[in-house]
Amino acid sequence: MTPQEQITQLRDELNRHNYNYYVLNSPTISDFEFDAKLRELQQLESAHPEFFDPNSPTQRVGSDLNAAFVQVAHRYPMLSLANTYSAGDVADWYERVSRSLGEPFEVICELKYDGTSISLIYENGTLQQAVTRGDGIRGDDVTANVRTIRSIPLQLHGDFPAQFEIRGEILMPWTVFERLNREREAQEEPLFANPRNAASGTLKMQNSAEVARRGLDAYLYYLLGEALPCDNHYDNLQQAASWGFKVSDAMKRCTSLQEVLAYINYWDSERKRLPVATDGMVLKVNSLRQQKNLGYTAKSPRWAIAYKFQAERACTRLNSVSYQVGRTGVITPVANLDPVQLSGTVVKRASLHNADIIAGLDLHIGDMVYVEKGGEIIPKITGVDVDARLLIGDKVGFTKTCPECGTPLVRDDDEAAHYCPNEDGCPPQIKGKMEHFVSRKAMNIDGLGEETIALLYDNGLLHNVADIYELRVPDMARLERLGAKSAHNIKNGIEASKQVPFARVLFALGIRYVGETVAKKLAGAFRSIDALAAATYDQLIAVPDIGESIAQSVLNYFAQDKHRQLIERLRAHGLQMETAADAQPTFTTLQGLSIVISGVFAHHSRDEYKAIIEQHGGKNAGSVSGATSFILAGDNMGPAKLEKARKLGVRIVDEEEFLQIIETKSYQQ
Secondary structure (H helix, E strand, O other): OOOOHHHHHHHHHHHHHHHHOOOOOOOOOOOOOOOHHHHHHHHHHHOOEEEEEEEHHHHHHOOOOOOOOOOOEEEOOOOOOOOEEOHHHHHHHHHHHHHHHHHOOOOEEEEEEOOOEEEEEEEEEEEEEEEOOOOOOEEEOOHHHOOOOOOOEEEEEOOOEEEEEEEEEEEOOOHHHHHHHHHHHOOOOOOOOHHHHHHHHHHOOOOHHHHHHHEEEEEEEEEEOOOOOOOOOHHHHHHHHHHHOOOOOOOEEEEOOOHHHHHHHHHHHHHHEEEOOOEEEEEOOEEEEHHHHHHHHHOOOEEEEEEEEOOOOEEEEEEEEEEEEOOEEEEEEEEEEEEEEEOEEEEEEEEOOOOOHHHHOEOOOOOOEEOOOOOOOOEEEEEEEEHOOOOOOEEOOOOOOOOOOOOOOOOOOOOOOOOOOOOOHHHHHHHHHHHHOOOOOOOOOOOOOHHHHHHHHHEEEOOOOHHHEEEEEEEOOOHHHHHHHHHHHHHHHHHHHHOOOOOHHHHHHHOOOHHHHHHHHHHHHHOEEHHHHOOOOOHHOOOOOOOOOHHHHHHHHOHHHHHHHHHHHHHHHOHHHHHHHHOOOOOOOOOOEEEEOEEEEEOOOOHHHHHHHHHHEEEEEEEOOOOOOOEOOEEEOHHHHHHHHHHHHOOEEEEEHHHHHHHHHOOOO
């Protein structure tokens, strides 16, 4: 057998096993056997690059290469569906369809998966392009990222049309969503609000290898093309399933309104058992001929409607209230509940946010409370069943002392939160500051996660962030769960962190209100830690987007000797305490200008243009406002931005004019 024949055979075999595992949930070989065959294929492809195929199973892992997304026009516009929230509205829609058609019709009921819409284009059985919904007329080409999703076939089998488009939903399963949020929480990164946001954000990442790691899923629900196999929606999807697509088996063909309403009632509760998020269902007229006759309104098809579930709510018992201490000392009350099923997960805890929320709910231990999740990260208590109060305990009152160190809590007049002021003696704050310091967007020190920091702290090796740079390999290696290899890796990560730029060092210090973006602005304005430490209140608030609270927090931080001493220790260990000379704006052509970028460009990517703007002293802004100096507009500029620019009288500068401004170093208002 020739190498090409071996490669082809292995690709076919692995594609079949991918289908069995990710679509049918019926694997026929072990993970070990699959990985062995995949490695064999990788070796053959590496030895014979002339047989490269972007749809090979080996390409599922993605790439570290970054590339800006290109906008692509949809051949068939991706319209929104009209939404309804009641059985009465569904009945009204059904009657309108019945009157318009004047003949019998079928309705296909489908679950409405809560993810991000995608359009997949296939030619001769291979995936050619994947495009997001965008504005419905144009979307982003995310083909490289979609190739990493194992439930989307790269190569079809069976009797399929030469060319067609299939649409569906990219999803993040609940288990993956929860794992990802645990990882983000450990890195002190903002948590995703729900699987939909997580899936959407993942699909638009510039690193397809990270997309592959996150484990997205997909369900396909609509087939389009000139030569479809059947004259109705249901049978077309059954054919698509036979070609290798993951199609929901929850679809139902209904011939009466009563059957439609029965479907809605069944899935209103049964959906809680699903491994992915749903927020309703879609009802579609089955016949393609009848769909065409019904037509479209300006925004949506008349032959389909979306029924949305109400936010899910459950009633359970409040057993106790505990209090958590964050790295900044903020105290968060948490309700501990009898376990209850809610939005696909078992809920045992719910956030109570602050003392005002507790007082407003008039909570008592033992109360039966209403909990809502609705796809959000942390469930919340929305009310109390006061009629169920028979034998209840004490009224819940907010704690007056820190649950960790016993220090009396403080509450500023203009804030809802209480916090512990004992930042240097409260263990969660001490460890939290170190966890923030080593996180990926700060110093990015590999090996120093939450558990390792706790281990080093408990053994007296760490007391503050400066101690990190004095850790010794022998001291770490003797600790249980570390060992010599891990200790050396940690030490290497610590040494590498000394090259982290000043803006990230400033963010890592954990100054209150100084997040990643604010740290960049302060580093850009003052250029060094010494200049920032010497800055006055007026100088601080003169920096764009730096308000009174941030300015006062920075002043308070540098007013304390212990913080200045900490900075000197970090400086002595070689951390970057000033912005590198080559990071300064090279020119001042765009000094003081706020510029919005929109559209697709011919000469440079959007990221390259952002760098050019900063290099010439300008500021990149994400949205159009009265403060916008001009919009750098490429092809297919966003219609919303264009309309807002016209209303506000904001100047539009095309790519050629912008490059002329940069070349001549001259901008005329």
